[in-house]
Amino acid sequence: MGKIVIVLSFMSLFLYAEALNTQDHSFKNTCLSCHEQQQIPSALMYKRYLMKYSTNKGMEEAMFSYMKDPKKEHSIMPAPFFLKFPMKENTDLDDDTLHKHIKTYLELFDIKKKLMLKE
Amino acid sequence: MLRSEKRSLFRFLILYLGSTFILFSIASWLYYISSKHHLLDQQRESIKYEAEHIKSQLRTLHKSNDAKLIYPNSKGTQSAIYDVDKAYIIGTFKTVQSLDINKYGNRLYHTVKMEPYYLGAAYLLVAKDINVVPIEGLQRNVFLFMLGAGLFFTMLGYFLGKLFVAPMRDAIEKMNHFIQDTTHELNTPISTILTNIEMIETFGKHEENSTELKRIEIASQTLSRIYDDLTYIKLNHKYHRQIVTINMSTLVEERIVYFSAMAEAKGLEVTVNIDPNVMLRIDKNDAIRLVDNLISNAIKYNKTKGLLDVRLTEDLFSVKDTGIGIRSEDLSTILQRFKRANKSEGGFGIGLDIVNQVVASYDFDLEMNSKEGEGTEVSVKWEK
Numbered sequence: 001m002g003k004i005v006i007v008l009s010f011m012s013l014f015l016y017a018e019a020l021n022t023q024d025h026s027f028k029n030t031c032l033s034c035h036e037q038q039q040i041p042s043a044l045m046y047k048r049y050l051m052k053y054s055t056n057k058g059m060e061e062a063m064f065s066y067m068k069d070p071k072k073e074h075s076i077m078p079a080p081f082f083l084k085f086p087m088k089e090n091t092d093l094d095d096d097t098l099h100k101h102i103k104t105y106l107e108l109f110d111i112k113k114k115l116m117l118k119e
Numbered sequence: 120m121l122r123s124e125k126r127s128l129f130r131f132l133i134l135y136l137g138s139t140f141i142l143f144s145i146a147s148w149l150y151y152i153s154s155k156h157h158l159l160d161q162q163r164e165s166i167k168y169e170a171e172h173i174k175s176q177l178r179t180l181h182k183s184n185d186a187k188l189i190y191p192n193s194k195g196t197q198s199a200i201y202d203v204d205k206a207y208i209i210g211t212f213k214t215v216q217s218l219d220i221n222k223y224g225n226r227l228y229h230t231v232k233m234e235p236y237y238l239g240a241a242y243l244l245v246a247k248d249i250n251v252v253p254i255e256g257l258q259r260n261v262f263l264f265m266l267g268a269g270l271f272f273t274m275l276g277y278f279l280g281k282l283f284v285a286p287m288r289d290a291i292e293k294m295n296h297f298i299q300d301t302t303h304e305l306n307t308p309i310s311t312i313l314t315n316i317e318m319i320e321t322f323g324k325h326e327e328n329s330t331e332l333k334r335i336e337i338a339s340q341t342l343s344r345i346y347d348d349l350t351y352i353k354l355n356h357k358y359h360r361q362i363v364t365i366n367m368s369t370l371v372e373e374r375i376v377y378f379s380a381m382a383e384a385k386g387l388e389v390t391v392n393i394d395p396n397v398m399l400r401i402d403k404n405d406a407i408r409l410v411d412n413l414i415s416n417a418i419k420y421n422k423t424k425g426l427l428d429v430r431l432t433e434d435l436f437s438v439k440d441t442g443i444g445i446r447s448e449d450l451s452t453i454l455q456r457f458k459r460a461n462k463s464e465g466g467f468g469i470g471l472d473i474v475n476q477v478v479a480s481y482d483f484d485l486e487m488n489s490k491e492g493e494g495t496e497v498s499v500k501w502e503k
Contacts, residue, residue, distance in 0.1 A: 043184070054203035054239045055206070112209070112238075
């Protein structure tokens with residue numbers, strides 16, 4: 001019985017890690033590869049969102065709205081930004097996947113992880 | 120200083136100093152609160168300055184691309200940042216219950232709204248320990264002021280009080296001089312009359328049971344007693360008592376004999392119950408004044424052919440009469456000097472005041488039961 005529980009636990013852990021890996025992989029392919037290719041400053045964009053919305057929830061909602069309808073007037077980036085970088089095309093991702101990708105993005109650049117007190 | 124003068128001065132000082140103290144306490148308290156707020160405001164200003172400094176450091180951190188972002192920490196000041204939902208992000212102190220806080224315990228707090236939200240911080244809460252040194256200095260100054268003002272106003276009050284009671288003192292002194300002069304002038308003729316009556320009675324140059332002579336004797340005794348009472352009152356505040364053991368039974372019997380002519384003249388039925396050899400430690404003059412005044416009052420205010428009951432036991436001395444009695448509303452003030460519940464009889468209203476003084480001096484108990492129109496019973500108890 002004990003062995004079965006241990007085996008099942010390992011299997012669950014493996015499947016969860018695999019799912020995360022798949023999620024990360026999908027995010028990199030779908031979002032980050034394009035950002036890197038076009039040299040879009042992802043960290044800078046994160047800070048700009050953070051400066052305006054303060055919480056992950058607020059940022060997620062704002063990003064989701066923009067992704068669904070990417071227009072200059074929906075973006076928080078300054079006008080000169082679009083002179084240098086192309087306007088994003090409409091996404092073909094479903095809402096659930098889009099939410100997951102945004103969460104991964106926020107997790108990746110989360111500034112709170114860098115914050116620490118002086119020892 | 121006279122007793123009444125002391126009492127008046129004491130009452131005046133209590134009233135004057137009490138009201139002054141209340142007034143100054145309120146004024147000092149208001150001054151203290153206002154100054155303390157001013158000092159705290161000054162300290163709060165320094166916290167605001169610190170907050171602006173931390174804000175600028177947060178902005179720098181936000182723009183930094185370093186892998187580690189060290190939260191600003193300045194000596195003596197603590198701070199923390201919160202997101203737009205007021206959730207704690209990071210800080211040099213743990214989270215507090217509310218961001219709407221100004222002061223808690225010995226700390227001052229200042230909350231700054233951040234716009235834009237550098238590092239996601241919508242609120243910056245800065246805290247600093249209150250510097251108690253200037254507040255303690257303020258408390259010391261207020262205390263010294265109250266102490267100085269208290270001393271000054273006590274001296275002023277004493278001076279003013281003496282000034283205010285001066286007319287009363289003059290009036291009392293005049294009255295005392297009058298009593299002194301009167302008693303001095305009365306002494307010689309009273310002694311002469313009493314001595315001559317005694318001589319007439321001794322050498323038999325009179326008719327037996329001469330009514331006229333009895334009247335003269337009673338009148339002379341009354342005058343003599345008034346003289347003794349006035350002398351007692353006059354000397355009371357500087358009278359040196361000689362406390363000795365006195366046989367009260369003998370003394371009361373002697374005083375009843377002394378008053379027998381007066382009681383006889385009024386046709387009183389006198390009943391005497393005296394326990395033998397009742398001993399009491401008391402000044403003899405005090406004992407005579409106590410017994411004389413109670414018996415004399417019982418005779419004077421008794422009705423003609425009434426009853427007079429004199430009782431002496433190991434515990435008490437009591438005199439009961441069937442006289443005019445005292446109204447219940449007068450019972451509380453009847454012991455005061457010059458107070459007379461009934462003005463139909465002669466007298467100065469000093470008898471019960473003397474009784475009260477003697478009772479108070481020896482810590483006896485005075486009990487007075489009276490019913491208007493029926494009579495009065497006065498008891499002095501010395502065994503508690």
